[in-house]
Amino acid sequence: MSPSDYAARTGFDREPPFAIAAAEGSFVQDREGQHYLDLTSGWNVVNAGWNNPEIWQAALEAGLRNPFRPSWCDDDRFDALTQRIAAIAPGRRIIPSCSGNEAVDNALKLARLVTGRAGVICIEGAYHGSGTGASLATGYHVPHLEALDLQGLRLTLPRPSQPGALEQAESAIRAFEPGGAIVFETVRTNMACEAVPQAFRDMLRRVASELGLVLICDEIGTGINRLGSPFSSLDGDGAAAPDIILTAKALTNGLYPLSLCLVRERLMRHVDMSYFSSTYGGMPAGCAAAVATLDYHAEHTLGARAIAGGQALAAGIEQHVLDIDGVRSLEGAGLERALHLDWMALGRRGLSPFQMLAKLRDQRVFATLSPGEDHLMLLPPLTTPHEALVDAAVAIGKVLRN
Numbered sequence: 501m502s503p504s505d506y507a508a509r510t511g512f513d514r515e516p517p518f519a520i521a522a523a524e525g526s527f528v529q530d531r532e533g534q535h536y537l538d539l540t541s542g543w544n545v546v547n548a549g550w551n552n553p554e555i556w557q558a559a560l561e562a563g564l565r566n567p568f569r570p571s572w573c574d575d576d577r578f579d580a581l582t583q584r585i586a587a588i589a590p591g592r593r594i595i596p597s598c599s600g601n602e603a604v605d606n607a608l609k610l611a612r613l614v615t616g617r618a619g620v621i622c623i624e625g626a627y628h629g630s631g632t633g634a635s636l637a638t639g640y641h642v643p644h645l646e647a648l649d650l651q652g653l654r655l656t657l658p659r660p661s662q663p664g665a666l667e668q669a670e671s672a673i674r675a676f677e678p679g680g681a682i683v684f685e686t687v688r689t690n691m692a693c694e695a696v697p698q699a700f701r702d703m704l705r706r707v708a709s710e711l712g713l714v715l716i717c718d719e720i721g722t723g724i725n726r727l728g729s730p731f732s733s734l735d736g737d738g739a740a741a742p743d744i745i746l747t748a749k750a751l752t753n754g755l756y757p758l759s760l761c762l763v764r765e766r767l768m769r770h771v772d773m774s775y776f777s778s779t780y781g782g783m784p785a786g787c788a789a790a791v792a793t794l795d796y797h798a799e800h801t802l803g804a805r806a807i808a809g810g811q812a813l814a815a816g817i818e819q820h821v822l823d824i825d826g827v828r829s830l831e832g833a834g835l836e837r838a839l840h841l842d843w844m845a846l847g848r849r850g851l852s853p854f855q856m857l858a859k860l861r862d863q864r865v866f867a868t869l870s871p872g873e874d875h876l877m878l879l880p881p882l883t884t885p886h887e888a889l890v891d892a893a894v895a896i897g898k899v900l901r902n
């Protein structure tokens with residue numbers, strides 16, 4: 501896809517409008533009181549289901565004792581979250597902030613402090629947030645960067661799915677002198693769930709270690725069990741583990757804005773935490789919400805449910821959708837999935853992305869599109885019953901078969 505195609509990403513005006521009046525579990529409700537099965541989870545936010553009452557209760561009880569603390573003071577709830585994170589991502593220090601975008605910014609700041617170099621290496625099509633730092637890690641044209649004259653600090657690697665991408669990427673990284681950080685995802689949410697092959701990830705790890713670059717994995721979409729484990733970049737033997745892992749969104753199940761950089765201890769040795777000061781980052785209410793969310797995930801084995809749910813959804817799509825002219829493939833893993841579509845073929849039968857979503861609404865399914873490429877995103881809450889996932893596949897089949 502060309503930079504101008506990426507620039508044509510228009511936000512949500514290409515989708516039928518929807519006002520969420522209420523939401524519960526796997527369903528959202530509009531102003532008319534109609535319920536829709538949700539295939540978005542608010543873009544990887546409510547992994548444990550909309551308005552999960554157990555999380556609400558636990559977070560409110562723990563958080564509202566004193567929801568705010570000044571950033572220079574200690575707090576039990578922050579300590580509790582630190583211990584909880586240490587159990588799932590050992591040997592890392594936490595830098596708290598409020599949004600995914602800020603976590604990316606902090607990670608890049610840390611990379612500059614550690615390496616003394618400002619260049620950011622990202623992958624074509626990547627989205628990691630809308631602020632200046634995260635925009636440097638954006639793999640398509642970002643108009644507001646032009647006025648800052650920062651283009652020379654950004655290297656965009658080819659899509660890992662392209663033939664020869666691994667070799668091209670490796671030589672481009674080696675030739676990029678300002679390089680200080682590499683930002684990647686294991687499954688690229690905003691690129692319609694294109695998985696990054698393990699060999700490509702291993703190359704990133706190897707070259708980053710050799711050249712002294714900081715390897716940053718954005719798990720803002722893929723983490724908190726969406727791919728079956730708290731952090732997918734820590735699966736396996738740990739050899740390819742990144743230097744910094746980013747988490748946000750589903751960490752508090754939509755209850756409170758909280759994001760974290762999980763940084764390997766040794767990177768923090770010479771860094772002053774005051775560089776990352778944030779008035780609301782890591783507040784008691786947010787930490788309590790995160791602990792309650794992580795406890796709920798563990799107790800209800802949402803990692804295993806994401807894998808089983810992904811299999812049920814894939815089987816439903818295989819049975820009811822994949823044979824349709826205009827359907828290319830189902831991409832992704834766990835419950836981070838997208839249906840890749842051929843709009844030339846579907847358009848010949850009079851279907852547009854907008855109409856597809858509108859017709860799914862008629863089937864009482866709430867869904868959204870991938871930015872830029874208009875593929876159908878399948879990101880339901882991890883708690884969605886398997887029968888509902890198969891029902892969704894049946895509804896998608898009906899709409900696309902037209």
Ligand SMILES: Cc1ncc(COP(=O)(O)O)c(C=O)c1O
Pocket residue numbers: 543599600601602627628629630685689690718720721748749
């Ligand atoms: C993969 C990924 N990283 C980062 C972000 C930015 O997060 P936030 O909107 O909280 O700044 C997003 C947002 O959608 C995202 O999908």
